Amino acid sequence: xxxxxxxxxxxxxxxxxxxxxxxxxxxxxxxxxxxxxxxxxxxxxxxxxxxxxxxxxxxxxxxxxxxxxxxxxxxxxxxxxxxxxxxxxxxxxxxxxxxxxxxxxxxxxxxxxxxxxxxxxxxxxxxxxxxxxxxxxxxxxxxxxxxxxxxxxxxxxxxxxxxxxxxxxxxxxxxxxxxxxxxxxxxxxxxxxxxxxxxxxxxxxxxxxxxxxxxxxxxxxxxxxxxxxxxxxxxxxxxxxxxxxxxxxxxxxxxxxxxxxxxxxxxxxxxxxxxxxxxxxxxxxxxxxxxxxxxxxxxxxxxxxxxxxxxxxxxxxxxxxxxxxxxxxxxxxxxxxxxxxxxxxxxxxxxxxxxxxxxxxxxxxxxxxxxxxxxxxxxxxxxxxxxxxxx
Amino acid sequence: xxxxxxxxxxxxxxxxxxxxxxxxxxxxxxxxxxxxxxxxxxxxxxxxxxxxxxxxxxxxxxxxxxxxxxxxxxxxxxxxxxxxxxxxxxxxxxxxxxxxxxxxxxxxxxxxxxxxxxxxxxxxxxxxxxxxxxxxxxxxxxxxxxxxxxxxxxxxxxxxxxxxxxxxxxxxxxxxxxxxxxxxxxxxxxxxxxxxxxxxxxxxxxxxxxxxxxxxxxxxxxxxxxxxxxxxxxxxxxxxxxxxxxxxxxxxxxxxxxxxxxxxxxxxxxxxxxxxxxxxxxxxxxxxxxxxxxxxxxxxxxxxxxxxxxxxxxxxxxxxxxxxxxxxxxxxxxxxxxxxxxxxxxxxxxxxxxxxxxxxxxxxxxxxxxxxxxxxxxxxxxxxxxxxxxxxxxxxxxxxxxxxxxxxxxxxxxxxxxxxxxxxxxxxxxxxxxxxxxxxxx
Numbered sequence: 101x102x103x104x105x106x107x108x109x110x111x112x113x114x115x116x117x118x119x120x121x122x123x124x125x126x127x128x129x130x131x132x133x134x135x136x137x138x139x140x141x142x143x144x145x146x147x148x149x150x151x152x153x154x155x156x157x158x159x160x161x162x163x164x165x166x167x168x169x170x171x172x173x174x175x176x177x178x179x180x181x182x183x184x185x186x187x188x189x190x191x192x193x194x195x196x197x198x199x200x201x202x203x204x205x206x207x208x209x210x211x212x213x214x215x216x217x218x219x220x221x222x223x224x225x226x227x228x229x230x231x232x233x234x235x236x237x238x239x240x241x242x243x244x245x246x247x248x249x250x251x252x253x254x255x256x257x258x259x260x261x262x263x264x265x266x267x268x269x270x271x272x273x274x275x276x277x278x279x280x281x282x283x284x285x286x287x288x289x290x291x292x293x294x295x296x297x298x299x300x301x302x303x304x305x306x307x308x309x310x311x312x313x314x315x316x317x318x319x320x321x322x323x324x325x326x327x328x329x330x331x332x333x334x335x336x337x338x339x340x341x342x343x344x345x346x347x348x349x350x351x352x353x354x355x356x357x358x359x360x361x362x363x364x365x366x367x368x369x370x371x372x373x374x375x376x377x378x379x380x381x382x383x384x385x386x387x388x389x390x391x392x393x394x395x396x397x398x399x400x401x402x403x404x405x406x407x408x409x410x411x412x413x414x415x416x417x418x419x420x421x422x423x424x425x426x427x428x429x430x431x432x433x434x435x436x437x438x439x440x441x442x443x444x445x446x447x448x449x450x451x452x453x454x455x456x457x458x459x460x461x462x463x464x465x466x467x468x469x470x471x472x473x474x475x476x477x478x479x480x481x482x483x484x485x486x487x488x489x490x491x
Numbered sequence: 492x493x494x495x496x497x498x499x500x501x502x503x504x505x506x507x508x509x510x511x512x513x514x515x516x517x518x519x520x521x522x523x524x525x526x527x528x529x530x531x532x533x534x535x536x537x538x539x540x541x542x543x544x545x546x547x548x549x550x551x552x553x554x555x556x557x558x559x560x561x562x563x564x565x566x567x568x569x570x571x572x573x574x575x576x577x578x579x580x581x582x583x584x585x586x587x588x589x590x591x592x593x594x595x596x597x598x599x600x601x602x603x604x605x606x607x608x609x610x611x612x613x614x615x616x617x618x619x620x621x622x623x624x625x626x627x628x629x630x631x632x633x634x635x636x637x638x639x640x641x642x643x644x645x646x647x648x649x650x651x652x653x654x655x656x657x658x659x660x661x662x663x664x665x666x667x668x669x670x671x672x673x674x675x676x677x678x679x680x681x682x683x684x685x686x687x688x689x690x691x692x693x694x695x696x697x698x699x700x701x702x703x704x705x706x707x708x709x710x711x712x713x714x715x716x717x718x719x720x721x722x723x724x725x726x727x728x729x730x731x732x733x734x735x736x737x738x739x740x741x742x743x744x745x746x747x748x749x750x751x752x753x754x755x756x757x758x759x760x761x762x763x764x765x766x767x768x769x770x771x772x773x774x775x776x777x778x779x780x781x782x783x784x785x786x787x788x789x790x791x792x793x794x795x796x797x798x799x800x801x802x803x804x805x806x807x808x809x810x811x812x813x814x815x816x817x818x819x820x821x822x823x824x825x826x827x828x829x830x831x832x833x834x835x836x837x838x839x840x841x842x843x844x845x846x847x848x849x850x851x852x853x854x855x856x857x858x859x860x861x862x863x864x865x866x867x868x869x870x871x872x873x874x875x876x877x878x879x880x881x882x883x884x885x886x887x888x889x890x891x892x893x894x895x896x897x898x899x900x901x902x903x904x905x906x907x908x909x910x911x912x913x914x915x916x917x918x919x920x921x922x923x924x925x926x927x928x929x930x931x932x933x
Contacts (some may be wrong), residue, residue: 372870
């Protein structure tokens, strides 16, 4: 017990020496811990104190715990109307305060004391097990509480801002991990993302096979059996179900899992997507070439230097899928400045002024003659070389 | 028991001055040492100064009286000490005041009195080391449409002196000081501040006789929190704490100043990338006015802690803590409570064009116009109504076209204010046309 609350019975003066601490140590009747503000942990505890008629001095002190002393407050729960806090005194060089409380009657009072406590931290982690066909997974959301506060919290009601509160005991120095949510058959989208700005255009010139980032996309909505609250950032570890060799020959085939990668989940509000980059695919090959790069509508200054021109650019992207399964691939293209698309072989989505995306459903084993080819022709207009590429 | 920090002493020097000039002890010719009858502290919060007014009852002889006043181990400004006879003022004249050699923190008044008997006198001086601050507790209802606001004042005494049973007055306002009171106090006497530290003679502790009486008096009157009476005074506001208080040296004391229930509040959010990056900041907006259950007085600057009731039995959720500026009556306030991840603003530049090129005589580009199309996505993931204020900064000769209602704040800023229902998502767009070079007309 690091924190004391005591009723001062005999007080003659207000000097430190004269503060006679503690006759009865009222037990905690309830402890509530609120972790919904990531900046600070709020503790509310209720204690039963016996008040005499008239002015009582109640001493609250702490040691070995880091309490924000300016945050401490007491609320009277049983007889709020006739029990009043007159003032609060703070003695020098002590982690303590003294409430002067007036009570109209001699009575027992339930007091709720709240304060902000340092050293109690929370973390969210996720574990997901994907079905072998990678269309769905089971997501488990864990809450990890670490108590370095100096205070044992027994039978505390703990709330994290969503879901229902739970009652736990967590001792000082203890780390406690709890399953807070489990979602079965959560639909996912497996997607490869090839970004023209970060990946080599011609894999032929690379010494190693180019890996294309592989992501699982989870949508935080009702359809995915989520959508109840913002998903908090944390580490996600993703496993995939595997069949295991039977223990004995001829025995039943066991079930196991293999680890397929991990990522940090970003904060994901309701109806938004959480994209988890968990590894690379090396069975899909993307080759991009610029097959035309002409300057048109050239305007020169009196020194015959080009000051403004337009362009006529043609791009060809060949995509091969060597896998036995179909897969979705997103091609990300970056086009700075002022431009207009003249022609495109596939439908694209303009993500912003300088980014377009092609979403391709690659058939299984679509390589060689069966490869997917995307072409687009665009004009950049009024190019001076100082166009913005981002915002 | 530890000696109380009662270092301010007033002695009536009855004997003619015994000249033993090498020794400070020779000055202690005290026969009667009148106690303070009343003390008033007027504490400022903008600078480190407190005006102390003490009244004492002294017995004067007819003719010359010497009165010694000493204040070792305190932070009293020697240049500020003043004496005044409250009764028999016409009969009592201060002839001069001497700061004797070789002793510090002591002065002696030579007073001529035409009256023999008891005279009530007032001694006023400045001390540093006593401060006060305001703090507030905001308790919002679950829907964040109403809140309870409670104000407190906290007085801290590090002056070296126990001012017992004092009337406390607090000044809200900014006053000017050209020299620090603490510096003046260090000198011990008027004149340049001494660099070498002077060992002050130990003060005599003759006090403490009235202590028990004070405590009893306090016990009897303290049935309800002290009221704090507020009045305007020039450009300042004066808070007088009802009754008397003792704040021993080293202690602080917090007193309730006001409480207001059901103050209308708006859960207000602001987004301005140039100020806070991509985060959305959360505010409680309210007005210090009578219709808002406030407005009785300006609210001094101070720390605020905001909570929200989240259960029927009024358990808290911690919303945030902040400092609040001085709030005049009828002013609207935004309590900044930190970032909030549950409200999202996502601006996207969806199109960018450069057109209307103009060329000079050398065929260099001298003028051009850009057109930016922005798509703003906003989302309230909370269970309550909010208001979102989005500000966009613009530069140059710009004009904005949009169907969304907006307000031009100044030559470089526009704002969009959107009320959002619980869980509401919304998008709006606007186009900025900016004329550059010779295309610009302003």
